[in-house]
Amino acid sequence: MDQTPTLGPSPTSRNQPKDLETIARSGGVLRRMAARVPTYLADLRENPAWLAMFLLARTMPARRAHWLTARKVADTASQPSMFGDISPRMAAEALRRDGIFTGLTLPAEMTNEIAQFATTTPCFGNFDRKLEFLAPEHDKAEARFGRSLLSGHHFERILQCPAALAVQKDPLLIAIARHYLGGEAQLITTRTWWSFPTKAASEADLNKASFKFHFDLDDWRMLKFFFYLSDVDDEAGPHVFVRTSHRRRRLKHQLTLLVGHPSEEVLSFYGQESATTLTGPAGFGFVEDPFGFHMGTLAKTKPRLMMEVGFGISKPSRRRYHGEPIVR
Numbered sequence: 001m002d003q004t005p006t007l008g009p010s011p012t013s014r015n016q017p018k019d020l021e022t023i024a025r026s027g028g029v030l031r032r033m034a035a036r037v038p039t040y041l042a043d044l045r046e047n048p049a050w051l052a053m054f055l056l057a058r059t060m061p062a063r064r065a066h067w068l069t070a071r072k073v074a075d076t077a078s079q080p081s082m083f084g085d086i087s088p089r090m091a092a093e094a095l096r097r098d099g100i101f102t103g104l105t106l107p108a109e110m111t112n113e114i115a116q117f118a119t120t121t122p123c124f125g126n127f128d129r130k131l132e133f134l135a136p137e138h139d140k141a142e143a144r145f146g147r148s149l150l151s152g153h154h155f156e157r158i159l160q161c162p163a164a165l166a167v168q169k170d171p172l173l174i175a176i177a178r179h180y181l182g183g184e185a186q187l188i189t190t191r192t193w194w195s196f197p198t199k200a201a202s203e204a205d206l207n208k209a210s211f212k213f214h215f216d217l218d219d220w221r222m223l224k225f226f227f228y229l230s231d232v233d234d235e236a237g238p239h240v241f242v243r244t245s246h247r248r249r250r251l252k253h254q255l256t257l258l259v260g261h262p263s264e265e266v267l268s269f270y271g272q273e274s275a276t277t278l279t280g281p282a283g284f285g286f287v288e289d290p291f292g293f294h295m296g297t298l299a300k301t302k303p304r305l306m307m308e309v310g311f312g313i314s315k316p317s318r319r320r321y322h323g324e325p326i327v328r
């Protein structure tokens with residue numbers, strides 16, 4: 001494959017997520033909301049302040065007011081980083097302008113070590129701890145469980161990988177997070193997962209897999225670093241981000257409890273050209289404000305391995321730390 005990271009146009013023209021979206025949408029608003037109730041209750045029990053965030057952080061006036069409380073951060077001498085000499089202030093400026101900064105490359109030794117760990121450590125299919133398998137045995141696992149396995153998460157197991165811990169603790173990541181989110185920035189997620197090509201997926205599994213434009217609402221102010229640990233082209237389910245969508249939002253998308261919205265509604269507001277499809281070789285990394293609209297796309301013919309390190313400003317939730325829908 002071409003090893004140059006590329007930023008392409010909207011996936012609606014190139015990838016066909018429309019079919020998937022039609023399936024995902026056919027679930028109906030009420031059914032989608034109802035499916036999330038146990039997750040909402042778990043979040044509320046863990047942190048009662050979550051409710052105010054959940055209701056208000058989707059509206060632009062409340063968000064802007066909250067951003068005013070961000071503690072200013074002074075420029076300090078940068079500490080050595082595995083990502084080289086990148087100015088956190090510059091990255092934060094790009095994030096403020098576009099909602100995304102794409103100039104991060106994970107060193108090959110780190111990429112290989114984490115990929116090796118993720119290949120030899122069993123993952124959990126479709127966010128379900130009962131569906132445990134090794135990524136290279138994906139086809140056999142689908143036959144064994146009698147169902148499609150779209151994703152495989154390692155949850156807390158990734159913390160046993162020294163290279164993943166080194167990425168999580170790299171001084172550049174926290175410096176960018178502090179410059180963007182304010183001095184309160186703290187680590188709130190670390191996860192790795194596979195996205196697998198699969199022949200037929202159930203509607204429920206497609207819904208869970210985030211194959212439609214959505215924004216994240218786990219905290220008032222958030223930042224997510226993503227690193228591809230396998231080569232990702234159009235066939236491997238690239239990530240898509242809608243530039244500038246973190247700072248403008250149509251009223252209809254503020255005054256609803258849903259976070260996922262149809263492509264045509266999102267792209268008619270921000271413009272087709274704002275949707276950026278991120279492809280690149282293993283090691284390619286980018287950081288985005290996940291209040292901006294984004295989505296994963298279905299891996300068509302090749303699996304994708306991804307790592308996420310997320311920052312927020314509130315106490316990390318046990319549930320979202322490794323991306324698990326509900327911790328039982």
Ligand SMILES: O=C(O)CCC(=O)C(=O)O
Nearest residue numbers: 210216238239294295296
């Ligand atoms: O898999 C992806 O590329 C998207 C992940 C995502 O939507 C998220 O972390 O909120």
